[in-house]
Amino acid sequence: MGYFILVIAQTVALPLICGAWELAARGGDPVVVFGTWWVFWGVGTRLLVAGVAQVSGKGPTAAILGSTAPTIQEKQLTRELGTANIAMGIAGLLALVPGWAVPAGLAGGLFLLIAGAMHVPKKGKNAQESLATWTDLLVGVVVLVLAVHTLIGFLTR
Numbered sequence: 001m002g003y004f005i006l007v008i009a010q011t012v013a014l015p016l017i018c019g020a021w022e023l024a025a026r027g028g029d030p031v032v033v034f035g036t037w038w039v040f041w042g043v044g045t046r047l048l049v050a051g052v053a054q055v056s057g058k059g060p061t062a063a064i065l066g067s068t069a070p071t072i073q074e075k076q077l078t079r080e081l082g083t084a085n086i087a088m089g090i091a092g093l094l095a096l097v098p099g100w101a102v103p104a105g106l107a108g109g110l111f112l113l114i115a116g117a118m119h120v121p122k123k124g125k126n127a128q129e130s131l132a133t134w135t136d137l138l139v140g141v142v143v144l145v146l147a148v149h150t151l152i153g154f155l156t157r
Contacts, residue, residue, distance in 0.1 A: 113140020
């Protein structure tokens with residue numbers, strides 16, 4: 001149950017709450033404000049937490065690979081994915097630095113979008129995998145919208 005609460009908080013509730021609070025308090029471009037918070041929470045904290053779980057061996061990644069008892073190679077692959085997630089997560093946390101949301105979130109956002117898209121056709125997903133699939137897609141799409149919005153704004157100045 002904790003996994004579901006954490007993922008929904010990181011990918012839906014907290015970006016919406018923080019974005020709404022910032023818009024009410026300071027105003028701004030809603031796409032940039034919400035996009036920044038989605039990068040911070042959905043890429044930053046989400047991938048950092050996932051990466052720490054993967055590197056520590058506590059996450060579900062090896063089980064998703066189909067192993068009840070992961071092989072040495074599966075453990076190594078999980079740890080390497082975990083280090084990549086930690087790096088992208090730390091980068092995503094930099095979204096709160098003014099002007100850094102797109103560069104900080106683009107790699108992680110695209111990773112989540114592609115990973116989510118690759119998981120959509122998988123048959124027999126459990127509830128955790130289904131939640132991860134759809135929230136990966138959500139975060140990836142939001143980051144992509146933020147990047148395109150920022151690029152259009154830059155090109156039309």
